[in-house]
Amino acid sequence: MKWIIGVVLAAIMGFGVAPKPADRFRGDDEKGKSYRFPWQRAGLTERQAAAHLLSRFTYGATPGEVDAVVKMGLENWFAQQLAAQLPDDSLDRILSRYDALALSNSEVVETYPRNGQVIRMAIRDGVVDKDSVRTDRKEYRQVIQNYMQEKGYKREQELFRQFFCQKILRAAYTHNQLKEVMTDFWFNHFNVSITKNDCAEFIPAYERDVIRPNALGRFNELLLKTAKSPAMLYYLDNFTSSAANNDAMAGRQQAGGKARPRGLNENYAREVMELHTLGVDGGYTQKDVTEAARVLTGWGVYPLGQAARGPQAARLARFSDEQIARRGFVHEGDFFFNENRHDKGAKVVLGHVFPAGGGYEEGVELLGLLAHHPSTARFICHKLAVRFVSDDPPATLVDKMSKTFVEKNGDIRQVLIAMVTSPDFWSPEALREKTKSPFELAIGAVRSLHATIYQPMQLYNWVARMGERKYYYQAPTGFPDKGTYWINTGSLLSRMNFGLALAAGKIPGISVDLLALNNGHEPESAEAALLTYGHIILPERNLDATVKRLTPMLNDPELTRKVEKASANAQAADSTRMDVQTMQGDQSDPMLAQVVGIIIGSPEYQRR
């Protein structure tokens, strides 16, 4: 069966393979020449430099992590993160509890049918009458639920729930932080969205098999693999795109069970140039878009799930992949190039001639051309500099990175090294210049407090409330990576509320032990708590202003009394609700929880 290919492919791509121990800890680049980070020139102490490094390449420093990085050496730490091979045994153990995470696209389609599909199947199987379909009725929903249980189908939302949970857990707990940060960066760069039904169910495998394994690899690989993934093929409609005038064969080839109107669809061709490679000012014309779309006709998805039992699959199954390949078709995992839908005429894109009679390989050639274009180098490097340095990075830095991008053939590790060895990365203009995204804030807070995540969904919901509903950004641009997008009146209040709720242990599924952070020592006063916990949570930051501003208020004897009284009342109210998670959280000192909550919600903590 075809799904086996998916599983094998997943194994080859590294999913489920035991991590090898890291063997290259030194800050060496390819030629074995070691590099040094120029933080001293910017007037930083080594600890400040380590804190800066952690703030950019992890989801936030855990308590004591600055010391650990200083001890092992900043360059060594970075090399270790670039190698991304640290064992993650405890994370893997937690993730193994989620049974949907390793499924191939085919298995996903078989196990998690969309709601509408379930109804159609139930009608087909005679479980419900087509005239009695009433999705708003309880009894009716029960019938459908029983039907799904009997068939072993699960709700699509459960697939997404598990997928969201893994995102949170990985970000919070992986030791290979940079790889996870880069996975987020590339996912957002090559954005696909759950809001589009057609591609939604393929998104978990997209992140797992396409993005994460290539997050620190080569750009052209990443580009080609996204282009061939079902998620992208459906999200930007390239699966529908075919030569305008086609032979009769094409009409009968219906992959994925989707009705595919004949004709050119330019969506992907446009976005691959505008958003994925060259950038909007990258020097292409509408003519180039149309021609590129013609080059990419015939790219689609191999029959999956139900369609794998359909007529097209049956026809294809008569041939081995080799035989298929001899006829100009290509079958690789879930990808299928349908020669019959391909436009075989000559094309010219960006002055490059694709002679008549080309097939699949001319699409690969086109993507290679785009990946290595100087405009792409600039566009990608600028975006990386925005992510890691500042919302408005200096041109000198982007130039340096672009040069490396071109010279090193789009090697992402080398581009990152070029960035971090540049003085611009360490300059005073870059320090604390980035605003944390809601996801970075939430995960960072969990890491800062050494919190334990039992159930990640509430955290996911908080991130959404603060303005970043992961995987639901509708437009192919991805979330804008700038402070002005993240910070608005509503989201800012939510950030403060998040800090208070987390520190008070009021986020179900997350447990916080504030005393343990200070080795079990209870601070003597609110002011002492502010100083002690400020330095644990915001290492190497100047907290003078924060402390000065808050001290008079914290020293007000009335305040402590009021907070404790209020909390006692609240606890009494809560305990009648028998909320176990809440009770756990409320065991800590309410004044301490308040102080820590204010630190998390403070302006200083919103920056990195």
Add this chain to the structure above:
Amino acid sequence: MASRRAFLKSGGLALFGVGLMGGIPAFMAEAAASEKVPSLYKRKRVLVCIFQRGAMDGLMAVTPFTDTYLQAARPTLSLSAVASGRKNPLIDLDGKWGLHPGMKSFEPLFRDGRLAIVHGIGSPNNTRSHFDAQDYMESGTPFNKGTASGWLNRAVGLLGHDAATPFTAVSLTSALPRSFYGDNPSVAISNLQDFAIQLRGNPAAANTAAKSFEDLYDQASAGLLRDTGKESFEAMKMLQQADIRNYRPAAGVMYPNSPLGNSMRQIAQLVKMDVGLEVAFTESNGWDTHFNQGTDNGVFSRNVTDLSNSIAAFWRDLDAYQDDVTVMTMTEFGRTVHQNGTGGTDHGRASCNFILGNHVAGGQVYGVVPALATENLEDGRDLPVTTDFRSVFSAVADAHLRISNDRVLFPDWNGKKAGVMKG
């Protein structure tokens, strides 16, 4: 309820400041010091947009009931304009068009000339994908997915003045809708009551924390955090002062107890508070009626009843503010002329929309709807799109919000505005 306008009229900024813990809001102080004062405190025109997600069956909402092709195409999904005893009849608007009986609260608004209907409205892009069609309609660029901004966000940028308050553009949704994507200030609030510093089960702790936060943000070194922080606390106090929890609509007004009803109630609150609202957005869900959509009863009927009752309640509740407000509905496409095999309709092309306001040239069904014979249908199956949605949206934005720069509002479009607004 005390509105900002009332405060200003009765003695100016000083009096207003007394009611607030933190003194005069910064944006008001700034405004007082700048030349913009007169325009800032003029009553704002408000455009309220409702997106009906899932694609409303326009032919069932507003039915060309004399069309025999339609009756033949929908043997069990047709309503008559004549009472037959078993089913509630359509509301006969003009001998040709029948309003679905669930929308009887729209009838008086139509008869008064305040409610206009545009039929055959849709997108020039013939995609029948919900996602793509919504994306195109909300970005306002039907052939370009890469447009980063939404048309309503661009509208905010074209208002001709800086956003005076945090509430210039508000979406009553949990996440920012595609229409609001972009660089101009806009905010998504699913519930006005959440616009506060709060901690579940511990309001007193939240109160003390709020004071700390306010002080911290006031002194923040980063401009963005400091300014937004100030705005946040000012906005929060404005809402607290208005006592939003105990909002009482105008006498006799009952909003439907539905997500849309709640959203419309909150938009009315914002309008009446005079907090600078100019563009509001919300959504109505459940229009994708592939299965048993029903006729005078059932899913579709419940949906149009909720839609029309929510809008009608909102309108009555606005009372003295009606002159300032226009409401416009939109949906990504319409549905097939023929009913399908499961008592529903599938994805089609054109639908209809509703525009309500005192400046609307109402009382008419606009647009071109041919006889629904197969040869007149788009692809032989769908109500053809005869009015580009942009010609209606731009007409409303122009007449109501005085936004005439269509090159920015709807780039790639140079059609003619629909004549749905007065003079």
